[in-house]
Amino acid sequence: MMTLPGLDLPLIWAGLIAFAVLAYVVLDGFDLGTAILFAVEHDAADRDLMVNTIAPVWDGNETWLVMGGGGLLAVFPLAYSIILPALYPVIIAMLLALVFRGVAFEFRFRAGTPRGRATWDIAFCAGSLVAAACQGLALGGLLQGIHVEGRVYAGGWFDWLTGFTVLCGIATVIGYALLGATWLIWRTEGELQRRCRRHAHTLGIATLALIGVVSLWTPMLNPAFAHRWFGWPGILLTSPVPVLVVLLAMGFWRGLAHRHHVTPFLCALGWFVLCYAGLGISLFPLIVPPGLTIWQAAAPPESQAFLLVGAVVLIPIVLIYTGYAYWVFRGKVLPGAHYH
Amino acid sequence: MLALHDAVFLARLQFAFTIGFHIVLPAFSIGLASYLMVLEGLWLATKQQVYLDLFQFWLKAFSLVFAMGVVSGIVMSYEFGTNWGRFSDRAGAIIGPLMGYEVLTAFFLEAGFLGIMLFGLRRVGPVPHFLATCIVALGTLISAFWILSANSWMQTPQGYTVSPDGRFLPADWAAVIFNPSFTVRLPHMVLASYLCVAFFVGAVGAWHLLRDATNKPARTMFSMAMWMALLAAPLQIVMGDIHGLNTLHYQPEKIAALEGDWDSGRGVPLVLFGWPNMQTEHTDYALELPHLGSLILTHEWNGEIKGLKDWKAEDRPYAPVVFWAFRIMVGLGFLMAATGIAGVVLRCRGRLYSTPWLLRLMVLLAPVGFVALLAGWVVTEVGRQPYTVYGLLRTAESVSPIATPGVAISLAAFAVVYLIVFGSGFAYLARLVLRRPAAGE
Numbered sequence: 001m002m003t004l005p006g007l008d009l010p011l012i013w014a015g016l017i018a019f020a021v022l023a024y025v026v027l028d029g030f031d032l033g034t035a036i037l038f039a040v041e042h043d044a045a046d047r048d049l050m051v052n053t054i055a056p057v058w059d060g061n062e063t064w065l066v067m068g069g070g071g072l073l074a075v076f077p078l079a080y081s082i083i084l085p086a087l088y089p090v091i092i093a094m095l096l097a098l099v100f101r102g103v104a105f106e107f108r109f110r111a112g113t114p115r116g117r118a119t120w121d122i123a124f125c126a127g128s129l130v131a132a133a134c135q136g137l138a139l140g141g142l143l144q145g146i147h148v149e150g151r152v153y154a155g156g157w158f159d160w161l162t163g164f165t166v167l168c169g170i171a172t173v174i175g176y177a178l179l180g181a182t183w184l185i186w187r188t189e190g191e192l193q194r195r196c197r198r199h200a201h202t203l204g205i206a207t208l209a210l211i212g213v214v215s216l217w218t219p220m221l222n223p224a225f226a227h228r229w230f231g232w233p234g235i236l237l238t239s240p241v242p243v244l245v246v247l248l249a250m251g252f253w254r255g256l257a258h259r260h261h262v263t264p265f266l267c268a269l270g271w272f273v274l275c276y277a278g279l280g281i282s283l284f285p286l287i288v289p290p291g292l293t294i295w296q297a298a299a300p301p302e303s304q305a306f307l308l309v310g311a312v313v314l315i316p317i318v319l320i321y322t323g324y325a326y327w328v329f330r331g332k333v334l335p336g337a338h339y340h
Numbered sequence: 341m342l343a344l345h346d347a348v349f350l351a352r353l354q355f356a357f358t359i360g361f362h363i364v365l366p367a368f369s370i371g372l373a374s375y376l377m378v379l380e381g382l383w384l385a386t387k388q389q390v391y392l393d394l395f396q397f398w399l400k401a402f403s404l405v406f407a408m409g410v411v412s413g414i415v416m417s418y419e420f421g422t423n424w425g426r427f428s429d430r431a432g433a434i435i436g437p438l439m440g441y442e443v444l445t446a447f448f449l450e451a452g453f454l455g456i457m458l459f460g461l462r463r464v465g466p467v468p469h470f471l472a473t474c475i476v477a478l479g480t481l482i483s484a485f486w487i488l489s490a491n492s493w494m495q496t497p498q499g500y501t502v503s504p505d506g507r508f509l510p511a512d513w514a515a516v517i518f519n520p521s522f523t524v525r526l527p528h529m530v531l532a533s534y535l536c537v538a539f540f541v542g543a544v545g546a547w548h549l550l551r552d553a554t555n556k557p558a559r560t561m562f563s564m565a566m567w568m569a570l571l572a573a574p575l576q577i578v579m580g581d582i583h584g585l586n587t588l589h590y591q592p593e594k595i596a597a598l599e600g601d602w603d604s605g606r607g608v609p610l611v612l613f614g615w616p617n618m619q620t621e622h623t624d625y626a627l628e629l630p631h632l633g634s635l636i637l638t639h640e641w642n643g644e645i646k647g648l649k650d651w652k653a654e655d656r657p658y659a660p661v662v663f664w665a666f667r668i669m670v671g672l673g674f675l676m677a678a679t680g681i682a683g684v685v686l687r688c689r690g691r692l693y694s695t696p697w698l699l700r701l702m703v704l705l706a707p708v709g710f711v712a713l714l715a716g717w718v719v720t721e722v723g724r725q726p727y728t729v730y731g732l733l734r735t736a737e738s739v740s741p742i743a744t745p746g747v748a749i750s751l752a753a754f755a756v757v758y759l760i761v762f763g764s765g766f767a768y769l770a771r772l773v774l775r776r777p778a779a780g781e
Contacts, residue, residue: 056455059410063451067443069417074440077432084421084428085740091422092750095415096757102411103761106404110768151429151505152741299433300503302510307437314444321452328456328463 009305010298013075014287016311020071022276024064025135026179026269031058033180035101035128036173037199038121044114046192047121049333053187055105056329060322062102075304078151079287079297086146086153087138087160094134100127129173136172140165143282144221145290164217171210175272178203182265189332197256200264204252207268211245211275218282222290225282234281241278245271350747351423351739354754356721358415361758363717364710365409370484370530371537372402373477376457378564380470393557397777398541401769403458408765410451412758423747425740427728430507434500434516435490442486450479481530488529492522495720495730496590508729520590524583525720531576532716535676536709538568543706544773546699557777559693562702566692569680577673581636587723588637588645591730594723596648597659598666599633600626603647608633613667616659621649623663657725665718672712679705 031054038047054061072080084091104124111117141160148154181200185193219226228234248270255263285293298304376398383391417439420428428436456464456472464472499515500508510516545562548555588595596602600611600623610632614623634643648656679701686692693699724730728738 056459059407059454060448060451062410062414063443063447066414066417066447067440069421070436070439070443073417073420073428073432074436077428077436080421080432080436081425081429081740084418085425085742088422088740088742088746088750091418092753095418096753098414099411099757099761102414103407103765106407107764107768110404110772112771152425154741157743157746299436300509302513303433303437306510306513307440310441310444314448318444318448318452322448325452325455328460 007305009301009308010075010294011285012308013071013298013304014285014294016308016315017068017071017075018276018280020064020067022273024061024068025276026272027061027064028058029132029176029272030054030179030183030265031061032101032128032132033176033178034183035104035124035180036132036177037180037184037196038125039129040199041192041195044117045335049188049192049335050184051105051108051124053184053333057326058102058105060325062098071307074307075299076287076294076297077299079292081151082146082148082153082288082292083142086155087141089157090134090137090141090160094131094138097127097130097134100124101131102127128176132173132176133169136169137161137165139172139279140168143168143218143279143289146288148288148291164221167210167214167217171207171214174203174206174210178207178268179265179272182268186262186265187333197259197264200268201253201256204249204256204264204268207271208245208249211271214275215242215278218278222282224286224290228281228284238278238281241274241281245274248274347742347744347747348736348739350744350751351742352735354423354747354751355419357751357758358412358419358754360714360717361762362409362412362416364536364713365405365412366480366483367529367533367536367710367713368405368540369402369409370480370533371535372398372405373473373480374534375537375541375564376402377470377473377477380473384466384470390556390560393777394561397557397773399458400772404765404769404772406450406454408762412762415754421740422750423740423742424728424738427733427738430733430738431494431729434493434508434510437510437513438486438490438493438517442483442490446479446483446486449482450476453479484530484533485526488526489517489519489522492525493517493519494728495519495525495724496521497729497732502732508732521583521586524579524586528576528579528583528716531572531579532709532713534568534572535576536713538565538572539676539702539705539709540707541565542569542702543704546702547774548776549693550696550699550703551776553693555777561777563687563692565702566680566683566687569676570684571680573673573677573680577677580670580673584637585639591724592646593648593651593656594662594720595637596646596650597657597662597723598719599637599645600659600663601633601645601647602649604645604650605647606634606644607631607642608637608645610636614663616648616663618653618656618659655726657723662719662723665715665722669712669715669719672708672715676705676708676712 034050034054037050041047041050069080072083100123104120104127108117108120108124111120137160140162144162144164146153146155147159178200181196181203184196185200188196219229229238248267251270252264252267254260255267283289285295287294287297376395379391379395379398382388383395420435453472453475456469457476460472461469493516496519497508498519499510499512501511503509541561542565545558545560545565548558549562552558584595597616599608600614600616601608602616602621602623607630609628609630611623612627612629614626616623631641634645635641637643637645648659679698682698683692686695686698726735727733728735
């Protein structure tokens with residue numbers, strides 16, 4: 001029986017699951033964000049264009065969510081079996097919202113009447129907004145800690161609903177909208193692109209402010225978080241994070257001012273990666289705060305090793321053909337480029 | 341039986357409802373993806389426009405069905421945690437990696453090449469596009485491989501040990517993956533998917549032929565569907581028989597429930613119809629054929645069959661549901677096979693496209709594959725109750741600690757959303773395929 005002795009499998013898998021979730025957040029982040037911008041972009045032709053920028057890739061992007069969930073079940077089943085019941089209403093709402101968002105890609109082209117299309121546009125936008133908010137709530141709910149007794153969730157029905165989690169929900173919606181706006185700056189041109197620059201400007205300010213508030217609030221949730229951020233030697237790791245956020249902000253507004261096409265998107269992605277890294281610093285080595293570590297929640301080494309062999313071989317291949325799929329649909333999306 | 345105050349029952353109902361909607365969609369995708377691969381391959385090989393026309397026609401339907409399958413599938417991958425947390429904790433180390441491999445080898449593959457398949461013909465050219473179609477079709481089959489392996493392990497677990505705290509640990513992955521019922525369940529399910537699509541495509545072809553018997557794309561799709569029905573339906577009956585023998589060996593009380601047999605014995609009759617009564621432990625109103633039960637199940641005139649009374653009352657599945665779902669599945673299976681044979685007889689007489697009763701029958705049979713598939717799913721899932729991991733982990737011990745009102749609210753939300761969303765989806769699908777398939781589209 002294969003167990004790969006000498007490797008810290010839970011640590012490797014924590015890294016891989018973290019990568020899958022990050023891949024989901026940035027990839028589906030701009031999909032959901034593009035749809036959230038339907039709230040301020042009402043022109044039918046522009047909306048078609050916006051959908052067409054993501055239509056060929058959204059399914060692949062969403063697959064990372066299944067990888068994160070399925071992977072968690074496979075390699076940290078205890079964490080999976082605690083987190084999901086703890087966040088039950090949030091997860092169910094997110095799944096239902098993603099149902100509306102996902103089918104709207106097809107249905108808005110199949111509805112046949114302007115009214116039908118407008119209905120599914122609402123489903124597309126509202127579904128994406130609710131999904132984004134739920135993901136933020138879930139993240140906040142996890143960060144603030146989950147009450148566990150024995151091996152099961154022992155908290156209440158609304159433990160996940162606090163000021164902090166609501167703030168995380170809002171921050172995620174705003175952050176995804178920023179990703180969507182900068183994605184559209186990259187993939188469109190003309191009037192729509194110009195308006196997206198304006199959206200990106202506003203959303204950039206809001207995102208930075210929210211990053212600040214969440215970052216200050218997080219260490220107050222749990223003394224261990226504060227220790228990791230401000231204690232020695234953690235501060236060596238954490239102090240560059242705010243500096244890099246500021247550097248990216250300079251790149252972001254310079255990119256907007258000089259009408260760069262890709263820079264704002266890359267800087268926004270950078271913010272997400274940094275926030276995510278900050279999150280990792282706070283949590284590690286916990287997988288379910290305040291008490292459960294990645295080693296305690298780990299599946300037996302036989303399970304982790306078995307899936308790791310596949311993951312090490314297949315994830316690079318997945319990244320290559322995903323890259324190819326993006327490359328096939330590269331360039332500006334033009335009006336009338338019918339994807340249906 | 342309707343225990344709406346019971347959180348376990350509600351969680352089961354929610355899972356049954358969400359998977360019932362979900363399962364028809366991947367079955368549809370598996371069959372349609374293979375069909376699209378054949379169509380595009382034929383187009384490349386023969387350069388006949390009709391195959392490209394049919395490809396484009398069914399590609400739109402595939403796109404719609406696939407999107408619905410994806411969103412309903414994501415729900416499933418999280419529901420194991422939200423509603424079946426204790427099951428996930430105890431069996432996650434075995435079920436999880438199988439599903440992990442499904443994501444890595446199938447979901448990413450399908451999603452990665454779906455965009456090219458749907459929108460990329462002009463961008464990449466015909467041959468790379470055909471490869472993308474093949475990869476998507478292959479992905480649907482790989483997905484079936486892993487998920488049926490996981491499901492089969494829950495039916496016929498092997499290759500595991502149990503930890504002191506009651507968790508299932510993998511001991512031999514080859515034994516886990518190729519567990520005893522997997523090798524019969526996978527072909528049974530793939531054939532079912534092909535039959536679903538054969539009869540759906542056949543119904544659409546027949547519908548258009550009834551309006552215009554000269555419609556070339558309609559003739560081609562109808563002809564292909566009838567060949568598939570002729571080939572796959574009898575094969576499925578043989579496969580079903582093999583599956584039944586396998587179940588008799590590994591899950592005998594499922595067989596006892598679906599046969600409505602209460603007392604063990606030799607030379608057991610075949611109960612054609614009746615109502616298994618769980619209280620009186622007797623099948624009421626039974627219409628029986630002597631010895632046939634033993635003959636079909638053991639292939640011996642006096643073969644021994646176990647009855648439900650061999651198990652304690654609390655270890656028995658709810659027999660009426662299993663019994664009737666089984667009859668629906670088998671009945672529709674024979675109806676499909678008979679239709680396939682009727683098709684080939686009429687084809688030999690040169691009247692395949694011009695026999696109104698066959699065309700009308702085929703239109704009526706549009707959902708037949710899906711109904712049979714769902715009935716079969718009910719047989720296998722209700723038949724292995726009261727366990728999630730057969731014989732080892734009870735369903736009642738598998739649920740998450742979610743209070744009854746919570747599950748009731750989520751169940752109601754699923755019901756409303758699914759009826760709206762998938763109701764609209766199937767209506768759009770119907771509109772799409774009822775539009776005349778035009779040549780040179």
